[in-house]
Structure formats: structure tokens, C-alpha cells
Amino acid sequence: MRPQIGFAALALLEQAGCTVEVPAVQTCCGQPAANAGDAGGARRIARQVITAFEGFDYVVAPSGSCAATIKVQYPELFAREPAMHASAMALAGKTHELLSFLWDIRHWQPQGVALAASAAYHDSCSGLRELGIQAQPRRMLGKVDGLELRPLEGSTVCCGFGGTFCVKYPAISNAIADDKARAIEATGAEILLGGDLGCLMNMAGKLHRRGAATRSFHAAEVLAGMADGPAIGETA
Amino acid sequence: MRPNLPPFQERAGAALRDKTLKLAIDRTTGTAERNRAVAVAAWPEFQSARDLGRDIRAHVVNNIDHYLVEFERNAVASGAAVHWAATADEACQIVVEICRKAGAKSVTRSKSMLGEEIGLPHALEAAKIERVETDLAEHIIQLAGDPPSHIVWPALHKTREQVKELFAASHRDPGAMEDVEAMVQAARRELRAKFMAADVGISGANFLVADTGSVCTVTNEGNAELTTTPPRVHIVTAGIEKLVPSTAHAMALLRLLVRSATGAELTQYTTFHTGPKRPGDRDGPDEFHIVLVDNGRTKMLGDGLAEMLRCIRCGACLNHCVVYRHIGGHAYGGTYPGPMGSVLTPSLDGLPASRDLAHACTLNGSCQEVCPVKIPLPTLLRGWRDRSWREGLEPRSVRRALWAWKFVATRPALYRAVSAFAVLGMQLFAKRGWIESMPLAGGWTAHRGLPAPASSTFMQQYQARKRAAK
Numbered sequence: 001m002r003p004q005i006g007f008a009a010l011a012l013l014e015q016a017g018c019t020v021e022v023p024a025v026q027t028c029c030g031q032p033a034a035n036a037g038d039a040g041g042a043r044r045i046a047r048q049v050i051t052a053f054e055g056f057d058y059v060v061a062p063s064g065s066c067a068a069t070i071k072v073q074y075p076e077l078f079a080r081e082p083a084m085h086a087s088a089m090a091l092a093g094k095t096h097e098l099l100s101f102l103w104d105i106r107h108w109q110p111q112g113v114a115l116a117a118s119a120a121y122h123d124s125c126s127g128l129r130e131l132g133i134q135a136q137p138r139r140m141l142g143k144v145d146g147l148e149l150r151p152l153e154g155s156t157v158c159c160g161f162g163g164t165f166c167v168k169y170p171a172i173s174n175a176i177a178d179d180k181a182r183a184i185e186a187t188g189a190e191i192l193l194g195g196d197l198g199c200l201m202n203m204a205g206k207l208h209r210r211g212a213a214t215r216s217f218h219a220a221e222v223l224a225g226m227a228d229g230p231a232i233g234e235t236a
Numbered sequence: 237m238r239p240n241l242p243p244f245q246e247r248a249g250a251a252l253r254d255k256t257l258k259l260a261i262d263r264t265t266g267t268a269e270r271n272r273a274v275a276v277a278a279w280p281e282f283q284s285a286r287d288l289g290r291d292i293r294a295h296v297v298n299n300i301d302h303y304l305v306e307f308e309r310n311a312v313a314s315g316a317a318v319h320w321a322a323t324a325d326e327a328c329q330i331v332v333e334i335c336r337k338a339g340a341k342s343v344t345r346s347k348s349m350l351g352e353e354i355g356l357p358h359a360l361e362a363a364k365i366e367r368v369e370t371d372l373a374e375h376i377i378q379l380a381g382d383p384p385s386h387i388v389w390p391a392l393h394k395t396r397e398q399v400k401e402l403f404a405a406s407h408r409d410p411g412a413m414e415d416v417e418a419m420v421q422a423a424r425r426e427l428r429a430k431f432m433a434a435d436v437g438i439s440g441a442n443f444l445v446a447d448t449g450s451v452c453t454v455t456n457e458g459n460a461e462l463t464t465t466p467p468r469v470h471i472v473t474a475g476i477e478k479l480v481p482s483t484a485h486a487m488a489l490l491r492l493l494v495r496s497a498t499g500a501e502l503t504q505y506t507t508f509h510t511g512p513k514r515p516g517d518r519d520g521p522d523e524f525h526i527v528l529v530d531n532g533r534t535k536m537l538g539d540g541l542a543e544m545l546r547c548i549r550c551g552a553c554l555n556h557c558v559v560y561r562h563i564g565g566h567a568y569g570g571t572y573p574g575p576m577g578s579v580l581t582p583s584l585d586g587l588p589a590s591r592d593l594a595h596a597c598t599l600n601g602s603c604q605e606v607c608p609v610k611i612p613l614p615t616l617l618r619g620w621r622d623r624s625w626r627e628g629l630e631p632r633s634v635r636r637a638l639w640a641w642k643f644v645a646t647r648p649a650l651y652r653a654v655s656a657f658a659v660l661g662m663q664l665f666a667k668r669g670w671i672e673s674m675p676l677a678g679g680w681t682a683h684r685g686l687p688a689p690a691s692s693t694f695m696q697q698y699q700a701r702k703r704a705a706k
Contacts, residue, residue, distance in 0.1 A: 001659075001687070003694035010698075022698055027651040033638060035599065037621030037630065041642045048646060076615075129601035158558045162598030167679030168634075169245070169596050174683035175252050175562040176598075205684030208670060233687035235669040 002232060005197060008224035009062040009098050016106035018058070025052045029061075029069045035163050039077060043084075046074050050087050058105070059095040062220050063196045064127020065163070067097040072130050097127055098220055099195050103136035109143055113225050116146035120189040121219070122180070122203065123156045124196035137195055137219050144222060150187045154180070161202035177206040185212050191231070192216040204232040237569045237585045238383060244592035247567040260395045261564050264386070265555040271499025272552060272606070279495065289492045290610040293546035296479050297537070303446040303479040304528065310449030314511030316524040321354075327529045328359035331438065331471055334525050335365050338469045340435035346453065346460040347371035348440025349387050349549060350475050353571045353584065354531060356438070368430045370459040375423055379406045385565030387572060388497050388551035393564050427459075437463040437521070439509075441474035442493070442548075443486040444526075450510040451526060452486050454494070454503040461507055470509070470521040476528050477545040483508065489548055492608035496550035536583050544579050544616055546609040553603035553613060559596055568593060575603035575613045582620050591629045594620035652695050659689040 006022075013020045030045030049070065053059045061067045074088040102108040121141065127133035134156075141149055160166060160176030167173075180203055184192055192207070192214050194200045204216035215231035230236050241247065251257055276282050296303055308318045321327035335343060343365055345351065360367045369378040373391035377384060379402050384390030391399070396416055403410045403419060407426045413419045439460050443452040451472050453460040464470045480486045486508075494500050513520030536545060554560045554574030565573035570581030570590065578593035594617045603613040624630055644654050665674040666688030673681045680686050 001689040003690050003692070003697050006694040006698065022695070024652070024695065024699070025648045027645045027648050030645070033642060035618075035621070036634065036638055037618070037623070037625030038638055038642075039622050039625070041638065044642070045645055048648075125598070125600035125602075129605055158598045158600035158602070160558065160598065162600070165595070165598050167677075169248070170679040170682055171245075171249050171252050172559055172562055172596060173598075176558045177684060201687050202684065205670075205680070205686055208685040208687075209683065230669070233669045233685060235688075 001201070002197060002218070004226055004229075005062050005218045005220055008218065008220040008226050009060070011224045011226075012098070012102055012108070012220060013060060016102055016108040018060075018106070021056070023052050029066045031065060031069045031073075032164060034069060034073050034077065042073070043077050046070075046077055046088065047084070050074070050084075050091050053091060053095075057094065058101065059091065060098050060101050061095070062098040062218065063198070064097045064124050064131055064133055065196055065198065067095055068126040068130035070095045097131055097133055097195065099137045099140065099223075100127075100131060100133045102223075103140055108140075110140055110223050111143075112145075113143075113223060114145035114147075115222055115225075115227055117191050117227075118148045118150055118187075118189045119191045119193050119222075120150050120152040120184050120187040120214075121155060122152060122159060122184075122192065122194040122199065124194055124199045125156075125158050127195050128156055133195065137193075140223055141193065141219060147222065150189045152187050152189075153183050159199045159203050161199045163198065166202060173202075174206075177202055178210075181206040181210050181212065184214055185210070190215065191227075193219045193222060195219050200232055208233055237581070237589045241569050244567070244569065244596065247569060248563045248596070251563040251567045256395060256398070257393055257564050258562070260393050260398075261561055263395070264389050264392045265561055268388075268498060268551070268555045272496060272555070273499075275495040275499040275501070282495075285488070285492055286608055286610055289489055289548075289608050290546065292480065292485050292489060293548070293609045294543075296481065297477060297542050297545045300476060300479065300534075300537075303481065304476060307444050307446040307449060307479055308528075310447060311511075311526055312449070314449045314524075315514070316449060316511050316526050319525060319527045321527055321529045321531070324354035324529070324531045327354045327473060327527055327531065328356055330527050331356060331473060332359055332363045332365070334469065334471055334523075335360070335363065335436050338436055338523070340365055340469070342366040342368065342430065342434050343436040343438055344368045344370050344431055344434040344463045344467065345374070345438045346440070346455065346463040347374050347390065348438070348473060349384070349571065350440050350473050350529060351438065352384055353475075354473065354529060356473065368427070368434065370427055370431065370457075370463050371455070372420065372423055372457055372459075375427065376402065379403075383566065383571075385573065386551060386554060387549050387574075387576075393566065431459075431462045432466055434463075434467045436469040436471060437465075437467040438471045438473065439464050441472050441478050441526075443480045443489065444474055444478045444528075445481075445483055445486055445508065446479055447482045448508070448510060450483070450508040452490075452506070452508050454490065454506050456498075456500075456504040458505045461505060464507075464509060464521065465519050468521060469523040469525065470512070472509070472524075472526045473529060474526065476530055476533055477547075489609075493548050493550050496552040496606065496608040532583055539583065540619060541579065541583060541616060543611050544576070544583075546611055547576055547580075548609060549576075550608055552606040552608065556602045556606045558598065558600065558602070575617070576611075579613060579616045579620070587620065587624055587627065588629055591620075591624045594618075594624065652693070655693045656696055659691060659693055662689055663691055
């Protein structure tokens with residue numbers, strides 16, 4: 001959907017001293033199957049992911065919910081298969097969400113990155129509650145010259161995305177997203193930042209439909225100095 | 237589930253269109269959320285208290301046979317009669333029979349969700365026994381003919397303006413009701429004589445204390461005391477999971493329960509009822525009956541839902557649930573709404589009628605975060621999703637879409653090709669960066685714009701860069 005987030009992640013990981021590879025054999029983490037209740041389908045995809053990343057020291061995803069699927073759901077999916085459970089635990093142990101990996105593991109900090117803008121940061125639920133990501137993105141964004149982080153009321157309240165929830169229960173999702181969009185608009189911030197593209201697309205889409213001028217970026221794009229181009233939903 | 241309900245999506249849609257409902261939900265859950273946050277912030281040991289609460293409840297659930305027998309022995313020794321009900325119907329029959337034997341024409345009832353679960357209000361009505369709900373909120377919904385919409389504030393769906401209209405139309409002596417206090421006085425005048433005239437008082441139980449055989453009730457209105465003391469007969473209906481080993485354990489859980497529910501340190505009234513009136517006692521019932529109700533609880537133990545039996549019914553998961561806060565309690569369709577209700581209802585009423593509940597959840601985890609006994613609610617909801625899938629209850633459209641997606645996602649080369657094709661296809665529907673409508677995307681685009689994807693995928697661009705670098 002937005003390749004630039006992937007390239008921002010690549011750039012940041014390289015700045016943090018990593019040699020990065022993107023194995024072509026990967027597809028998806030399997031979250032849609034796991035959340036639909038199709039545990040068998042989720043296990044098939046999980047096996048593929050576990051094999052694809054066997055040779056690496058770390059596995060990093062620019063999304064809290066994809067990382068949480070691997071770290072939290074995979075071990076549960078294989079709870080009754082001891083051999084696979086061990087492999088799932090090994091992968092879970094070396095998998096990280098991008099922003100927390102940069103700060104907690106690599107002790108990376110932005111240097112000489114600038115963006116003159118006011119921003120509101122939304123805490124995506126999977127990253128926040130399953131992986132404990134809250135302070136790390138704010139600390140790093142706090143070191144971006146010219147960037148003013150404004151407090152967002154209810155920043156830890158779900159935006160109503162919830163994966164397929166948003167299309168299975170569109171009216172409920174819309175009511176939740178509308179509250180979130182109002183809270184974002186109330187900050188008066190020029191840009192909305194977050195760490196998960198799914199949530200960002202939901203909020204950006206709602207802000208757009210409401211006619212708000214708020215522009216939305218993944219936090220990695222700002223940290224990598226790539227937020228000078230089109231925001232989510234903007235054309236070049 | 238309540239009978240003759242429209243499908244979940246329709247119930248939720250109707251709730252979402254009701255702006256007064258949203259106002260009513262926001263007022264009460266918003267206050268509860270703020271007050272709980274203050275109470276928790278002022279309690280440095282809150283997290284270790286949660287661990288203790290979880291451990292106490294888990295210990296009881298794992299040893300429920302032991303504590304049930306101990307409770308029965310001590311309750312009988314205190315002069316109580318203990319009855320065992322395997323099902324909701326059995327429980328109602330036992331209660332109605334006790335009322336008949338007592339020649340009861342009128343019963344008062346203090347708020348009990350277990351009573352709602354087993355359908356006791358209907359059973360009393362069918363037996364032609366007058367039922368007087370004495371909890372203020374239960375009084376309101378009895379007048380309105382509504383089921384409870386919250387496990388702590390059953391009339392949460394009513395605004396004070398609506399309650400004023402209801403009292404004006406139903407009370408014999410409503411008065412001017414110029415403020416909330418005057419409305420409370422109006423209800424007090426209406427209920428006072430009925431408290432004193434009732435033949436039987438029926439309460440629930442917040443805790444059953446095994447080593448004393450006592451029943452603990454908590455209220456903020458004192459109505460449980462007035463329900464259980466003046467009548468000749470006091471009947472307790474309680475789920476078997478309400479046990480605690482001792483009074484000290486009950487107090488440890490009360491600290492968690494009250495702060496999690498309302499943010500207060502303790503309820504206004506906390507009463508331990510032990511046996512009937514003894515010789516020399518100035519008041520109390522002549523007969524004290526305790527009906528222990530299973531109604532599917534032992535089955536939950538065997539069905540992987542033991543953790544749910546830890547629940548102490550504080551309502552914090554409802555107050556912090558984004559879905560509950562938009563659709564309110566009635567849309568859930570069962571006795572118990574919100575996250576805890578979405579776990580309990582499929583067990584109580586069957587999964588086919590309630591499969592939507594586990595799916596109408598964003599899995600955001602707030603409920604688990606606030607639960608005072610650390611019930612992993614999202615995990616239990618996932619369990620119902622898994623079961624619904626295994627039992628073939630998911631709609632055919634969902635199964636087909638997921639089958640097609642899995643076919644592609646397990647073939648990396650095909651996945652890359654389909655992704656590349658899909659982003660090109662989506663370009664056809666994009667105008668200035670946004671897709672406002674597109675086939676198969678109506679669920680998204682009905683309410684929000686869909687950002688148009690870049691014209692090539694990350695993998696295409698990444699592989700092109702690698703080729704260029706060689």
C-alpha cells in the first residue's frame with residue numbers, strides 16, 4: 001500500500017547498524033486467519049513465516065500488530081505441538097516492532113532529522129498492550145528538530161480499525177473512528193503519527209471524509225527524514 | 237439471548253442511531269472511567285492487588301468442589317437452608333416453591349445479575365407473585381419494562397431526563413422532582429411501604445464465604461439490607477463461582493471490586509448475612525435460604541473457560557470497551573453485555589445465536605488491562621472465534637474470502653503477483669489519491685476514504701533497487 005514505510009524501515013535499520021534483508025518468500029503474518037478463528041489456516045502461514053526467518057538474528061516489522069501476531073499469537077497457535085512451539089518461541093524471541101527495536105535494542109536516536117510541524121501520536125492497541133510500546137516512539141520523535149508533539153486525548157483508545165472488524169461491523173467501526181478523528185482534530189496538530197499502517201489508513205480515511213486537513217504519516221517516515229513528500233492519501 | 241431479537245447488526249445499528257443513548261452511556265461510563273483512574277492512581281499496590289485477586293479467584297475456581305461443600309456445611313450450621321440448582325429453570329422452581337410455601341403475595345428483590353440470568357423476574361410473574369425491584373436503577377427499568385443494560389448500572393441507558401418522565405407517569409406521588417435528589421426521594425416514597433410489606437426478600441450474593449457460611453452483599457443504597465431484613469423469608473440466589481475461602485479473602489476482593497466499578501474505596505453498605513434470626517436478635521428473617529446455581533458453570537470449567545469464572549462483576553471491562561460505549565448493553569442481546577458478556581453469552585445461550593459477539597470486538601485489549609482479576613478476555617473471545625470457525629458457523633462469504641486469501645498467501649510468488657496486480661487495479665478507482673468507492677470495499681468506503689496505494693508494491697520497488705545496485 002505504502003512502500004515508503006518499508007524503505008523508511010530499511011533506512012532506519014541500516015542507520016542502527018543492521019544488515020537488512022527482505023526475504024522474498026514471505027507473504028503475510030497470517031493475522032487475518034488467526035483473527036477470523038481459522039487457527040489451522042493461521043498455522044499454515046505461521047510455519048511459512050517461521051521457516052522464512054530461521055537464519056536471521058532479528059526479525060523486525062514496521063507494525064505492532066504484525067509483530068504481536070508473531071510474538072504473542074504464534075506460540076499460542078502451536079501450544080499443542082511441542083517441536084513447532086519451540087520454533088515459534090525462538091522466532092517470537094527475536095521478533096520486534098520497528099520503533100521499539102530501534103530504541104530498546106539498538107539504542108538508536110535520530111540525529112539531524114528535522115520536520116517543522118505539530119503532530120499528534122496515536123498509540124496502536126497491539127503495540128501498546130501486547131508489546132508495551134508507548135514511550136519509545138515519543139522519545140525518538142522528541143529528538144526530531146522542529147517537531148512539536150501535542151497531547152492527544154484518548155491516545156490509547158482504539159481507533160476502530162481492528163483488522164477485518166472495520167469491514168465486518170462498519171457502522172460500529174465508523175462511530176469509534178469518528179470519535180478518534182474528532183479528538184485528533186481537537187489537537188489542532190498538522191500531522192497524525194502512528195506505528196501501524198492499518199490504524200493510520202483508518203484514521204486518515206476518516207479525517208479525509210470529514211474534510212480535515214490533518215496529514216498522516218507512519219512515525220518511521222518522520223524518523224527517516226522521509227515525511228517531506230505526500231502523506232497517506234496524497235498524490236505527488 | 238432475549239427472545240425474538242433482530243440480528244446483531246440491526247440491534248447495533250439502532251443503538252448507534254440513538255443519540256440520547258450515546259449521551260447516557262457517555263455520562264455514566266465516562267464518570268466511572270475517570271473515577272477508577274483516580275482510585276487506581278492513589279493505590280500504589282494496585283498491580284500486586286490484581287495478582288492477589290487473580291490468585292484468590294483462580295484458587296477457588298480450581299477447588300470449587302471443596303469450597304462448595306465447606307460453604308454448605310457452615311451455612312447449614314448457621315441455620316440456613318442450602319438448595320442446589322443445576323439449571324436456571326431448577327433455580328427458579330426452587331425460589332417460587334419457597335415463596336409459595338411462605339404464602340408470599342409480594343417479594344422485594346435487590347439487584348442480582350444471576351437473578352436476571354436465570355429469568356427469575358419472569359418466573360415470579362408467571363407464579364403471580366408481585367415483584368418489587370428495590371435497587372433504584374432496577375426500579376427504573378422495572379417501570380420501563382427494560383432489561384438491564386449494564387451489570388453495575390442496569391438503567392445506564394436512561395438519561396435523568398427520561399427517568400423524570402418515567403417517574404412522573406408511574407409514581408403515585410412523584411412531586412416536582414426539581415433535581416436528582418428529589419427524584420431519589422420520589423422513588424423512596426414509592427418503595428418504602430413495599431419494603432415493609434414484603435413477605436419474602438430475594439437478594440444475590442457478591443461473595444459466599446466458605447468458612448463462615450455467610451453471604452456478602454454490597455450496595456450503595458442500603459436496599460439489600462431493607463430487602464433482606466424485614467421480610468419473614470430471605471432467599472439468596474448465587475452462582476457457585478461466588479465462593480471465597482474466608483472473610484479476609486472477601487475483603488481483599490472488595491477493595492478491587494469497588495475501585496474497579498465506581499472508583500470508591502468501599503461501597504456504602506457492605507453486609508455479611510449469616511443464617512436466619514437467632515433467639516434474642518431484634519430483627520432478621522425467620523427463614524434463610526441459599527440457592528446455589530450452576531447453570532452451565534461446571535461446563536465452562538471443562539470448556540476452557542475456567543478463567544472467566546474468576547469474574548467478580550465489576551463492570552470495568554464494559555466501561556472501557558469502545559464497542560460497548562457506542563452500542564450500549566441491549567444490543568448484545570444476552571444477560572451480560574460488553575467483553576465479559578461476549579464471553580459468557582455463547583456459553584449460556586449457545587454460540588449459533590451469539591457468534592457475532594466475539595467478532596464485534598477490535599481485540600484492542602483494554603478490557604484485559606482494566607480487569608481486577610486479570611481475565612484474559614481477548615484470548616477467551618478468540619477461543620469463541622476459533623470454535624465458531626471449527627463448527628462451521630462463519631458465513632460462507634467470509635469462509636470463501638479467507639480461503640482465496642490463504643491460497644495466495646501460502647504461495648509467495650503468486651502473492652507478489654496478485655499484490656502487484658491489485659495495486660494497479662485499485663488505481664482505476666482512485667481520484668487525487670483517494671478511493672471513495674470500489675467493488676468489494678463498501679464496508680470501508682461507506683464511512684471513510686481509502687488511501688490509494690502506490691502504483692507498485694514494496695517488493696517490486698525493493699527488487700528493482702537490488703537489481704540496479706548490482
